[in-house]
């Protein structure tokens with residue numbers, strides 16, 4: 001296929017070839033998005049904003065699949081023995097746990113052990129579940145490239161351009177975009193498909209996190225990539 005898509009974006013239009021572009025959905029997992037999940041039980045998070053993007057992501061996934069285009073999904077999580085969980089993640093959470101927070105990776109919640117592979121809470125929300133032919137990348141880090149096969153799989157599929165959505169803007173989404181940019185992939189975050197805890201006012205949340213993260217991506221003529229605010233795109237020979 002020789003057509004390209006074009007969407008209005010910052011710092012300028014994002015043009016991407018139909019035949020070599022994938023949608024990359026970051027960590028749309030129950031533990032990050034649903035009540036009683038890992039994030040819901042942490043004091044600094046507020047699920048309202050992250051829940052608001054689930055329907056946008058569901059709609060966008062449907063249109064993307066109707067075009068027959070590839071989707072890659074990621075999930076953050078760890079082996080049952082937590083041998084792949086860096087101590088920094090566990091120590092930080094245990095410290096927060098000392099007063100009001102009761103979620104630490106590997107603890108038991110109503111959807112299973114938090115962020116442990118194979119548990120119900122670790123899997124994607126129903127609205128954004130993966131089709132059997134789509135690639136799902138399990139990662140222990142925030143970035144989806146570190147210690148995974150994502151790079152090799154994108155190359156195997158002939159992917160050069162990415163459209164990126166998921167949670168959270170300043171954490172796993174941004175880390176992954178920076179990793180992808182270093183590896184030579186053209187990236188565009190869709191503003192309507194990314195969000196952050198507390199965007200609507202979570203405890204201690206800095207409302208500049210999301211806007212600053214997005215601005216840093218497209219700043220300086222697209223230092224790390226593009227940011228688009230639209231959900232619609234136009235197909236044409238560009």
Ligand code: TIU
Nearest residue numbers: 027076167168171172173
């Ligand atoms: N997926 C992802 O962003 N993991 C996080 O831990 N996010 C936070 O914002 N903490």
